[in-house]
Amino acid sequence: MTFPAALIDLVPLALLAGVVGLDVVGFPQAMISRPIVGATLGGAFLGAPEAGLVCGTALECLALESLPVGASRYPEWGSASVAAGAVASVGATSSSFPDVGAFAVAVLVGIATGWIGGWTMVQQRQIIAGFARPRLDQLAAGSRSTVIGLQVFGMTLDLVRGTLLGALVILVARPVAVHVNARWSVSEDLSRAIIITLVAAVAAAAVWKDFHAINGTRRLFVVSLAVGTLLVMAGA
Template sequence: MWIDLLPIALLGGLLGLDVVSFPQAMISRPLVAATIAGWLIGDSATGLLVGAALELIALDTLPFGASRYPEWGSAAVVGGAIFATHPSHPAGAMEMAMIASLATAWVGSWTMVKLRERNAYWAAQRRAALLGKSSTG
């Protein structure tokens, strides 16, 4: 069971990097990410369905400058994987996948802000140490 989650977890991590680091090739868009997650589970069409719904929501956010926006890539992996694991599509499965995706996107946004705040704090400490001053934190 846990070994089956490894490809999904690695995909989520890779797509998290696509947003902020390398390669920034737009593979972290929900349409692509959820489809790949569904394919890894064994049902790419189901992943595509979740990805299309999430993409419509994600089109409202513009990730440029200092704006805070949801982490759609990893969230789409979560939604695509959850919905693809239910091939019979029971009532509420799509809704649960969307709720899990939106929650993951929000948590991803919050953690990205906290990570950047922590990095700025550490950079200020190192800069002060290099200049021979004490850090005021």
């Protein structure tokens, strides 16, 4: 792919990563930052929604282990998922599973970018705190313009953070996925089985922990499992 063509793909993907990353804790918190959504969108932007969906499903199993709460540090799955979906689309068609090499790289990219994104969110909060500190008197007085200005500054900074992170990761990781795809020698069935087993184990541990910590989780899990099974059977 020529550089101009790659840039044309990169710009909307980077902006998508920024918007989806903003959704994690900023705005609008509409759950588009969940990996299964973000990765599907990332793959769809490059013509491979099914590859993005498969990658997003794997990352969603990992994301069950973490929950964005308060000012604690946690993986930023939004931008990471868009980048992972874009990587998973390497070599895939509009209705195919991701090539196994790209799938493995995409999952690793999603995990690594999620943790890097979490670190960048901490740095962002420190910048926002520095911006707000000289304006504490106006905030205490209930200044509407100061509050709105601080909110707009924080959301804009978050959008820029996610956009730059997504652009950098996609720019670096997609060529790596092309290289890995060309040299992957382990059978596709075995490779996918290993990846799925690992992410399923993490998801199972997270769900098991919730069974003992949150009342009603077991009933909700059984109902959800039954509904999901019926939907899969109906679709088949």
